[in-house]
Amino acid sequence: MVSIRKQAVLAVEGGTKTVTGGAPAWPISGAQEVxxxxxxxxxxxxxxxxxxxxxxxxxxxxxxGSTYTVGLANGTVTLQCALQAVGVVPGDEVLVPGMTWCATAQAAMDIGANVVFVDIDPETLAIDPASIEKAITRRTKAIIPVHLYGCMCDMDAIMKIARKHKLKVVEDVAHQHGSQWKGKGAGAIGDAGSFSFQQSKVLTCGEGGAVTTNDVDVYKTVFALKQVGWAPKDPKKSWFDNLAPANRYGHNYRLNEMQAVLLRGGLSRLAAQTALREQRATQFRKGLEAIGGPLRVARRDPRITRQAYYALTCYYDPAKSGGVNKHAFAHALAAEGCSMGGPYWPVYRTPLLNLYDRTSPIPFRDLKKMQDYKHLKLPNTERCVEETCLLLGHAHLLGRAAYINQLLAAVRKVSDNLPAVKRAWEKKSKK
Structure with a gap:
């Protein structure tokens, strides 16, 4: 007997689109900000x-859960200042995952550090502790674990490695404002945390950033670097009658009052939004498990006690796909009204950051001391881009439960009709 489900015509082949609802508009603002x-x-x-x-x-x-926060102009200069504040100087090596937004590497390069890219966990996309250990040399000074999309890094393993080798840890938390590892906030575990408040982030003011730390010296240094060389003598007192020259090479990376207003309003809603996203992520995960197709939500480490989501990280299993690649699957899903994107390019391959262009600092350094980016291959990083990673943006996770069910219905429809998905993709590819 032919399954009734399999008789449904895919939208990509002219059938009716499954999803009729939509995700809430982002960003969200309220009367208090106005x-x-x-x-x-x-x-x-x-x-x-x-x-x-x-x-x-x-x-x-x-x-x-940090002792200090410093507001800055964006989430790139936050990384620069945090790295400088923990002691990274030109010539030091900084370990960066091959899968991240290009600013993570660019920030280190722009202060004179040499970036060493290391591979990631194939499912969570988090920097791999075993790869960190293998990449450490006598020149290594810091690690940047990136809490990417919807999965935290293994902070127990990373901090253990850092203590063993006397390395600094600057967490890149641009995607996960509010995530917690064993009850401790991301950005308050390492020596410093770097946050972005860019337009698409779960806490946003259009552009902006912050550095968090529990170290008063790191706090004062970051403050001076962003505040044209001035830093508070006593962090507990008012800034205006408490600033003194810090004898640093300062910049103007200030946050303004209008940005701060938007951030305060967004922060007042963030805990509730995070809780709702966690509920919807659980609903989506359980729904995918019931479908049993090639798509599943990436595993969640039980040590994560609160998970913020820039996007819900999903793993596409080629072994269960009937020869349908993830791009064809995502194309069919989009036609049904369920739009899922892919991850960033590998940083060492992205056309947004030509490491050997004359506008880059790389050509003017001793290339013998640097990683050979042109010939670098990180298998897990490259496979997640080409074959296995699909992402559901965070705004979808603020939708109603009925909307999530519609997304799941779209996934079921596509999963039940893989031969038709393959046929439609081949037809599209021939055009």
Whole structure:
């Protein structure tokens, strides 16, 4: 007997689209931000070190569980300043996962460090502790674990390696504002944490960033680096009557009051949004398990006690796909109204960061001391891009339960009709 499900015509072949609902628009704002923003505009006190910036830094420290927070202009300079504050100097090696946004590597390169790319876990996309251990040399100074998309790094293993080799750890938490490892906030585990508040992030002010730390010296150094060389003498006192020249090579990487207003409003909603995303992620995971097709949610380490989601990381298993590659599967899903994207390019392959262009610092360094990026191959990194990783953006996880069920119905329909998916993809590829 022919399955009724298999008789459904895929949307990619002219059938009816499965998903009729939609994800909530992002970003979200509220009346409180409008009120505060109006007050700031009328006050004429738009920048720097205003009351909203100070309030946000204190509120964010409480949310993350760090002693200190410094607001900065974006999530790239946060990495630069954090690395400098923990002691990275030109010529030092910094270990970076091959799968991350290009700014993670660029920030280290721009302060004179040599980046060594290491491979990742094939399912969670987190930096692989065993690969870290193999990459350490006498020049290694720091590790940047990137809590990417919807999975945290193994911070127990990473901190153990760091202590063993006397290395610094700067967490890149651009994707996971509010994640917790054994009850401790991402960004408050290593020596410093770097956050991005760019437009698409789960906490956003359009552009912005923050560094979190429990080390007062790191705090003062980051503050001076962003505040044109001035740092607070006593972190507990008011900034304005408490600043002194820090004898640092400072920059202007300030956060302004309008950014801080948006961040305070977003932060007031973030805990509830994170809880809802976790519920929807669990619903999606259980739904995929019931379907039993090639797609599943990436495993969650039981030591993660709260998981924030920039995106829900899913693993596409080629062994269960009937010869249908992930691009064909995603194409058919999109036609049904369930849009899932792929991960970043490997950093050492991305056309957004030509490491050997004359605008890059790499050609002007001693290439004998650097990793050979042109011939580098990290198998897990490259396989996740080409074959195994699909992502569901965080806004979808704020949708109603009925909407998630529609997404799951789309996955079931596509999974039950893999020969038709393959046929449609081959037809598209011939055009």
């Amino acid at each position: 009120k505060w923003m109006t007050e700031v505009v009328k006050s004429g006190k738009w920048s720097w070190l205003g009351q909203h910036e100070r309030a946000f830094c204190e509120e964010y420290s409480r949310f993350i």
